[in-house]
Amino acid sequence: MAVSVHKNQTQSTRAWTLTANPHEIQRWRQAVAEALRRWGASREAIDLACLGVSELLSNVIKHVDDPRCRLRVRRVGERIVVQLIDRSPTPPSFEAPDWDSESGRGLWMLREMCAQFGWEKVPSQLGAKCVWFSCALTNKVER
Template sequence: MPVITQSAKDTEVFAWELLTHASGIETWRRTLALVLWSWGASDATVEVARMGLSELMANVIRHVGDPRCRLSAVLDGGRVTVLLSDRSPRLPVVSQPDWDAESGRGLWMLREMCRGFGCRPVADGKDVWFELDLVAAGVEEVVL
């Protein structure tokens, strides 16, 4: 259930307490897309956000061991921040990937595609986030 936690002149926040399960990732990708489109996001921004959320949620499933987390989408002016808070204090390490490996490229690719990317420890775990322009620069929208 979405919770609007803040609404100001140029800032709006939607947040959800959720349990991460592989079968639920697409539902949250779709939910995030609907929120971003309601804010006027470009299709390119929405697609990167969907991919990024998949990566963050998959990492919680793979590495955290506790499925409880909080997903937040923050609109601040012309920028969107997608943040996933989980219950593990272990921060992800983003490094140049081994291109022959079967895994280990997701966060690196996400960081390269976004305006900003980061993680920080918090009292009960960590926050991992990425930031995008609401409307992707240099991308023309196709109107049918």
């Protein structure tokens, strides 16, 4: 387990360099949840962020040859932004899933649940990309 917490963290940013591993996804969900709790996030926002962390890390494990990545969560005003930088240039697939398949729905569902969702190439790291999503800090589920 290779992990480093970046020393330049602020009260509004938490970031970790890690090696994606299926046995440690819960650990990263808890780390993100703790950061969001400190920022006063709603239960719904924390749950959505944790779901997203699981999905993004699972995709690194499943689709990226090099599991080293960087997870970052930021508070930007009244929004939460979760970013995962991996070492693959391959864009994520956001197509409507095959509902009869055992997998392949996670990113599509996350995109539908978040206020914003996207990806971009990371110019400073050849062959890297950042997949990100955001939601309101006090995201409430409409009933």
